[in-house]
Amino acid sequence: MTKRAYNFNAGPAALPLEVLQQAQEEFVDFRGIGMSIMEISHRSKEYEQVNDESQSLVKELLGVPDGYQVLFLQGGASTQFAMIPMNFLKPGTAAGYVLTGSWADKAAKEAKGFGEIYVAASGEASGFRAIPAPGDIEVRPDAAYVHITSNETIAGSQYAAYPDTGSVPLIGDLSSDIMCRPIDVSKFDFIYAGAQKNLGPSGVTVVIARDELLQASPKHVPTMLRYDTHAKSKSLYNTPPVYSVYIVNLVLKWIKSHGGLEAMERMNRDKTKLIYDAIDGSGGFYRGLVEPGSRSIMNITFALGSEELEKRFIQESEKQGFVGLKGHRDVGHLRASTYNAVPYESCKALADFMNDFRQRNG
Structure with a gap:
């Protein structure tokens, strides 16, 4: 094998060599079934095992408490920018967004199309050189939720500690730092992360959410954009990004095997x-x-x-x-x-x- 590049890409990004080698070995014949995993039905027992095992590994590695579900969705984190306010930003409420850089700003701008938002805190005065302190974040008692971006991929900033929002749901975009360190998932009511930075290839987004939030999708929201649709079907409502979930499965096992x-x-x-x-x-x-x-x-x-x-x-x-x-x-x-x-x-x-x-x- 020729020397591998020093890969510092921001996403899609580096994957563990061990994962790539295992995927290469199983590419044509997945676990002895005579087919690639990309050729089998997503309703098959072989794929359902990968799906269920991957959801369980996310819970195990992050220490996800009871009362949460793990979903595998499509459309990247950018689709979540819209799905979140579509499902949770109800008339008569406002959502707080903490502005820490480009990705937080994009999430806030998308939410404006669906309801009222307010700036809960902003790092703009410092040129986004610093994350606002948790105590500086305004949590309105009647807010629909507070949204943070855990790690700003473009700016290069990251929360050292997450805010306590009390009874107001805390929603976190963890796309670029999920699984990089232990976190207290119970602080969050909803976490989402595009896989292509720290979990696997592009094509799948991981969602970790409290059951009561997943069951609260308004009926006027299109079926594919409602969280309860995917929660009821264990992320198998429509054809999932099978190969992307499979690679995420291997990456999760790699993380577990390395401590x-x-x-x-x-x-x-x-x-x-x-x-x-x-x-x-x-x-x-x-x-x-x-x-x-x-x-x-x-x-x-x-x-x-x-x-x-x-x-x-x-x-x-x-x-x-x-x-x-x-x-x-x-x-x-x-x-x-x-x-x-x-x-x-x-x-x-x-x-x-x-x-x-x-x-x-x-």
């Missing part, structure tokens, strides 16, 4: 420390774009002194086998996405490259 979420967090903090140390120890050659207390352990954003220097960094890094280090087109600069599947060795190689580049260009 679970406690081990993932230790590994992620060790990996990202290498790169943050290269930034902080550069004497200003590299500049971090997020305040230390809000730094993400999934997406590291940084800048150099000029656009010309950043272009040179990208060109030289690509020649060395690094992929995905250009910042998002909306903000520019540089970004390294260090999801669970990105090996420690890749982060060490990037830190070494950064130090060498600084010495040659500083």
Whole structure:
């Protein structure tokens, strides 16, 4: 096998090599049935086993309490931006949105088309360099829900602690940091996460929600956009993204076999420390774009002194086998996405490259 790239793409993103190799082995003949999993009925016992096992693994790894269901939906997190207010933002109520960057802003703008929202807190004054403190988030007692974006993939910021919203439902977009660390799911009433950053390939979105929320879908909402539709059918109402769920299943097993979420967090903090140390120890050659207390352990954003220097960094890094280090087109600069599947060795190689580049260009 040729040398694999140092993959720092933001999504679709790196998958564990062990998962890819197992999927390759089972691609033509899934568990001895003489067919690929992509060829079998989603009503078959073989696929139902994958579906049920994957939902159980999500619950096991995250420690999901009783009273919650796990769903596998389609349309990505962006569809959830609309489905959530369609199902939960009822007339006469308002939903609070905490604005922490591009993805939180998109979720809030989508919700405006379905009802009243209010800005529960915003990091705009700091240029989204910091996540608002939990105590600074306005939770109106009559709010339909409060929505947060746990990790801003573009800005490179992440909640260190989640707010307590009391009796008001807390909804979280965990697309880019789900399974990167242990969390208290009971703080949330509804979690959603597109799989293509930290859980698997694109095509499936994981939803974890309290039973009472899933049963509260208004009847005027189209069938496919109602959560109760999918809850009643265990995510098998229509043909699911079979292969995407299968890969998620393998990734969940990989996480479990490597020590679970406690081990993932230790590994992620060790990996990202290498790169943050290269930034902080550069004497200003590299500049971090997020305040230390809000730094993400999934997406590291940084800048150099000029656009010309950043272009040179990208060109030289690509020649060395690094992929995905250009910042998002909306903000520019540089970004390294260090999801669970990105090996420690890749982060060490990037830190070494950064130090060498600084010495040659500083």
